[in-house]
Amino acid sequence: MKKLALIVLSVFLVFPVFSQVKFGLKAGVSTTNVKMEDVKTLTSGETQYLVDAIRGANYGFHAGAFVRFNLFGFYIQPELLFASRTDEYTVADAENPTSETLKKQQFNQLDLPVMLGAKLGPVRLNAGPSARLLINSPKDLINDPDFKAMYNDLTFGYQAGIGVDIVKRITLDLRYEGSLQKYQTKIDAGGEKISLDDRPNAFLLSVGIMF
Secondary structure, X not given: OHHHHHHHHHHHHOHHHOOEEEEEEEEEEEEEEOOOOXXXXXXXXXXXXXXXXXXXXXXXXXXXXXXXXXXXXXXXXXXEEEEEEEEEXXXXXXXXXXXXXXXXXXXXXXXXXXXXXXXEOOEEEEEEEEEEEEOOOOOOXXXXXXXXXXXXXXXXXXEEEEEXXXXXXXXXXXXXXXXXXXXXXXXXXXXXXXXXXXXXXXXXXXXXXXX
């Protein structure tokens, strides 16, 4: 939380430098790719489970507000968004791999990207750091009283992409989002710590309106 507060404070310190200020609301969808190098084996009692991530099947949404400060064709745009995504996994008994079931984990978080951009005619190019604060704990993948998922509450990444403004009020953005830290770190199943996934990357498509 201290790191997040420092980011917010830094953004407000540069506000007076910019001449034009616009407020806006935005919402959009995302598709996430969870990196998982191989199938993981989790143990519950005497039962072993095989867990694998479903690539290309993850989805999410985001909505929130932003402020854009313009100066000489450049701008800075901090945003505060509520975002939710769902990751999907297959879980199967190691002794009977054909009996796999689909498990879903939902992640709800607050995202704070700070985009730095330039305007090239009607097109905007932008990139910047993004902080993410996890506000819930997803469901366990296997039924085990000793199963505990450990997640980083606050992680940092980046976003970069292109956008276009329509009649100076409607904004469209397509961005790529990457993480600089492991988001879901390890799980504890039966006292054994196992790394489950790495850095989730996503494509974000959003539409907004400026006032």
